[in-house]
Amino acid sequence: MDVLTVDIRQAGYEHGAPVIRDVSFNVESGELVGMIGPNGAGKSTTIKSLLGLLRNVEGTIAFAGEHRRYAYVPEQPVLYDYLTLWEHLQLAASAYGLNEDTFEKRAMELLERFRMVNDRHRLPTGFSKGMQQKMMLIIGFLLEPDVYVVDEPFVGLDPRATGDFLELLEAERRRGAGVLMCTHVLDTAERICQRLVLINEGTVVASGTLADVRRQAGRPADASLFDCFLALT
Structure with a gap:
């Protein structure tokens, strides 16, 4: 079951000046989806759109789940x-x-x-x-909550706190919560995310499992997420 469905045709901070276009993805119950991309790619605008913090959003965003509630953990x-x-x-x-x-x-x-x-x-x-x-x-x-939206959670955490965070995140996934995590820590994202959404220049350029992203990036079957990131951005 999807606990978060995002289908943004366009969104931005001023009317008629979209920052992101055609950003669509979903997060299922018990799934961790990693949203990655370079600085300025549109990740923060996407998060603000789905949290209802922008007025100029065209599209649909739906939170589901038993309670239909989410927790947002900001970078700052x-x-x-x-x-x-x-x-x-x-x-x-x-x-x-x-x-x-x-x-x-x-x-x-x-x-x-x-x-x-x-x-x-x-x-x-x-x-x-x-x-x-x-x-x-x-x-x-x-x-x-039913959904976690977590923005750059590893910034400032020491290794032990990072381990505690990942253990709790795994326990919440087993409970059935969905997680959307925005991060630049690609080796960790590659290891823990079930699916990935890669955003560049305001739109989704690849999505799916790591194997899917490798194919979309035109990279070999053993390519790292970092290699795919470089190829797609």
């Missing part, structure tokens, strides 16, 4: 200056209607996983980039 953490880490988590839980017992159980499990229990009453504005990124991941996993 969103912080409130005067809220502690715990208060950020409480705010997210309140917005999604989590009851107190469920919230506290999930929150403490995630804080322990990312080794941030002792930081829960600190202000995240004083955290390192990696700690701020871990906070955003905790908020996303806290909600247990």
Whole structure:
């Protein structure tokens, strides 16, 4: 079952000036789809379009699933200056209607996983980039949505936190959540993504499994995703 269907004919920041065209793909339940492309290719515009942050979008975007809710983990953490880490988590839980017992159980499990229990009453504005990124991941996993939209999740994470993130992502896939992950870490994308969407100059230039992308790029059967990326961009 598809939990996210995207069919954008065109979208942009000003009327009559599209940045992306003919961007179509889907994410199935339990599937991790990697969206890759060079800087300025249209990935961020695509994400903003599907999150409903742009007015000038022509096409259809549909979130499905049991609850029809998603979690967005941005590349740049969103912080409130005067809220502690715990208060950020409480705010997210309140917005999604989590009851107190469920919230506290999930929150403490995630804080322990990312080794941030002792930081829960600190202000995240004083955290390192990696700690701020871990906070955003905790908020996303806290909600247990049908779809995760994750933008450059590996920026600032140390190897252990990266491992924790990938383990949790795999557990969420087994639960049935779909994941759309935008990343420049191509070796990791090649290893963990079931399908790929490669965007260049505002449109999709290849999509499917790695084998599909190799064929579309005209590369041999043993070519890496990096080789395909270079051929298509």
